[in-house]
Amino acid sequence: MNPSEDLGRFQTGTGWHAAPALLAAYAGGRAGPVDSWSLEMHLVSCALCRAELALAMRPVEQATLDAVRARILADTSTSPQPVTGRARRTPAVPGLGAPLAWTARARLVLQPAALAAVLVAVLLAVGLDLLTRGSGPAGGTGGGGLLWLLAPALPLGGVALCSVRDGDACGEAILATPSAGLRLTLWRTLAVLAVSVPAAIAVGAAIGAPQPGLWLLPCLALTSTALALGTIIGLERAAAVSGGAWCALVLGPALLDSGALGLTELQGLAAAATDAPALGPVAQGLWAAAAVTAALVLVHRRVSYEHLSPAHLRSAA
Amino acid sequence: MGLVAELDDAALLRAAAVGDAAAFEGLYERMAPMVLLRLRRRCPEADVVADVLQETFTAVWRSASSWDGRGDVGAWVWTIAARRLVDVYRRRTAAGSPVLRAIETNGAGAPAVASAEEQVMDGLLAGPLEAAMRSLSPELRGVLQATVLDGLSTREASVLLGIPEGTVKTRAMRARSVLRQALA
Numbered sequence: 001m002n003p004s005e006d007l008g009r010f011q012t013g014t015g016w017h018a019a020p021a022l023l024a025a026y027a028g029g030r031a032g033p034v035d036s037w038s039l040e041m042h043l044v045s046c047a048l049c050r051a052e053l054a055l056a057m058r059p060v061e062q063a064t065l066d067a068v069r070a071r072i073l074a075d076t077s078t079s080p081q082p083v084t085g086r087a088r089r090t091p092a093v094p095g096l097g098a099p100l101a102w103t104a105r106a107r108l109v110l111q112p113a114a115l116a117a118v119l120v121a122v123l124l125a126v127g128l129d130l131l132t133r134g135s136g137p138a139g140g141t142g143g144g145g146l147l148w149l150l151a152p153a154l155p156l157g158g159v160a161l162c163s164v165r166d167g168d169a170c171g172e173a174i175l176a177t178p179s180a181g182l183r184l185t186l187w188r189t190l191a192v193l194a195v196s197v198p199a200a201i202a203v204g205a206a207i208g209a210p211q212p213g214l215w216l217l218p219c220l221a222l223t224s225t226a227l228a229l230g231t232i233i234g235l236e237r238a239a240a241v242s243g244g245a246w247c248a249l250v251l252g253p254a255l256l257d258s259g260a261l262g263l264t265e266l267q268g269l270a271a272a273a274t275d276a277p278a279l280g281p282v283a284q285g286l287w288a289a290a291a292v293t294a295a296l297v298l299v300h301r302r303v304s305y306e307h308l309s310p311a312h313l314r315s316a317a
Numbered sequence: 318m319g320l321v322a323e324l325d326d327a328a329l330l331r332a333a334a335v336g337d338a339a340a341f342e343g344l345y346e347r348m349a350p351m352v353l354l355r356l357r358r359r360c361p362e363a364d365v366v367a368d369v370l371q372e373t374f375t376a377v378w379r380s381a382s383s384w385d386g387r388g389d390v391g392a393w394v395w396t397i398a399a400r401r402l403v404d405v406y407r408r409r410t411a412a413g414s415p416v417l418r419a420i421e422t423n424g425a426g427a428p429a430v431a432s433a434e435e436q437v438m439d440g441l442l443a444g445p446l447e448a449a450m451r452s453l454s455p456e457l458r459g460v461l462q463a464t465v466l467d468g469l470s471t472r473e474a475s476v477l478l479g480i481p482e483g484t485v486k487t488r489a490m491r492a493r494s495v496l497r498q499a500l501a
Contacts, residue, residue: 027354033450033458036358037466043351044391047326054350064363065349068371072345073338075375180383303472 018042018049020056027056109187111161118158118196125150126203132266145270148209149279151200152218153246158192159226160239164305181305182298185235189223214279221287222246224294231301249278326390334381341378348394349374356398359462359477365405373398396468403473449499457492464489 018026018039025031026039043050057065129147162185197219201212222242229238254269269276277283321329321343329347332340352373356366376397384393450458463474464485475482 029357032447033462034446037462040351040355040466043355044395045389047347050347050351050391053354054346057350057354061350061353061357064367064370065353068353068367068374069342069345069349071371072374072378073342075371303470 016042017046018052020052023049023053023056027053027058027061109184109191111188111191114158114161114188114192115195117161118155118192119199121154121157122196122199122203125154125200126207128266129207129209129270132270145209146266147200147204147207148212148215149250149269149276150247151204151212151215152222153243154200155189155192155196155219155223156226156239156243156246158196159189159223160236162188162192163230163235182302185227185305189227193219193223214284217284217287217291218246218279221291221294224291224298228294228297228301231298231304246278250276327386330377330381330384330390333378334384341381344377344390345374348377348391351391352394352398355395356402359467360402369398369401369405372401376401399467399469400473403469403477406479407476446500449496452499453492453495457488457495460485460488461492 022031022035022039026036031039039049043053125147128150129145132146164181164184197216204210204212226235226239226242229241232238233241251269254266321339324332324340324343326344326347329340329344333344349370353366353370356369357363360366360369373394377394384390453461459478460474463469463477464471469477471482471485474485478485480488
């Protein structure tokens with residue numbers, strides 16, 4: 001890849017090319033800041049000077065280049081495109097351009113673990129609901145009360161798994177595309193909501209829970225709060241905090257009243273679910289305000305989703 | 318690689334995007350020296366530089382199809398490398414920034430290995446702007462390099478240099494005013 005020195009030197013691009021002395025000084029690590037900076041800006045767009053620079057490199061750097069090339073080729077031959085984790089194990093199909101295929105995108109967005117976590121959360125809530133069913137103090141007026149109370153927090157189990165982690169199949173896409181991190185996290189969250197909300201509504205209808213309209217707004221507020229808080233403490237912890245806060249809000253008063261949270265208290269809660277202040281008309285306004293605030297915070301701090309989750313270090317990758 | 322040598326950077330990247338390994342190798346030949354030397358100037362640890370170089374080109378290979386076709390391929394590749402380097406420092410909680418140390422040594426002048434001839438040639442490169450830049454402290458220079466040259470955000474620069482975001486902003490402002498005075 002030797003450049004045609006005599007022909008190209010003053011003819012291509014802007015017409016300016018780096019002097020051999022500058023290239024030699026830069027390659028040897030001796031160039032001053034101004035020269036280095038102007039050369040670096042130039043190299044980005046000038047293939048000719050890049051090729052000259054390659055010739056001026058010290059043997060040490062050349063050895064590094066060769067070693068890294070060997071590592072990359074070994075790596076890429078076992079993990080060809082596209083970007084997804086499953087595809088790493090299958091041979092590359094040249095000419096398919098698979099990263100753009102919708103199946104590949106769907107695999108980035110739909111995470112089996114997150115969706116499973118949500119379904120487990122729904123099942124647990126239903127189980128708890130069935131357990132506290134029957135003879136409550138208020139006479140056991142229909143089931144579904146407890147499921148109804150816990151429904152807003154159910155998606156959080158899946159949202160916790162929506163962040164883009166290091167070693168994630170699409171980590172490279174995040175590095176290469178601006179704002180891909182936030183978009184991917186939002187799509188994953190949307191997928192989690194699209195599974196958990198209909199599931200909770202359907203199961204609620206089957207076991208006779210109160211109308212689902214009232215818990216949708218708190219659900220939205222909790223999810224967006226988790227995303228906004230996730231820009232500061234990480235999405236996993238933020239989802240746990242929001243979920244814990246909701247449980248404290250709903251179950252806390254009963255715990256304080258009777259000093260314990262046994263089957264009787266849960267039955268009482270379930271029976272009086274429709275009177276819960278956290279889902280009352282005043283609270284609905286607060287939840288709407290919280291959702292809007294969280295969305296604003298999320299937009300303001302969106303950059304933090306552009307980095308891979310620091311919780312997972314290199315050793316995990 | 319007769320064919321590869323005739324294609325421009327963008328064509329090589331597009332070929333690599335559809336799985337052409339030879340095109341990708343050609344791209345590595347062209348871009349890796351620049352990326353390696355530029356990383357070396359920003360990070361004193363040779364093994365970290367090699368790791369970041371490897372991760373950068375693995376990312377280029379895997380996400381070649383996500384290049385939007387705007388701007389230079391070289392700029393796109395360097396952006397990936399710079400962000401990867403930031404991520405490495407983000408993982409570190411150790412006090413002190415090796416990046417800043419690299420900037421300090423780069424500003425200190427030629428290392429002992431430079432031959433007499435090289436020193437003469439280097440001397441010819443010096444000028445008033447060079448003198449002005451050398452009058453900047455390494456701290457101010459580091460901020461200018463990260464924000465102006467490498468195009469990092471204030472937040473990314475703060476991670477790379479190991480200083481708070483507010484400090485990045487004030488140092489960038491002070492560096493500009495020092496340069497303005499020195500060149501007036």
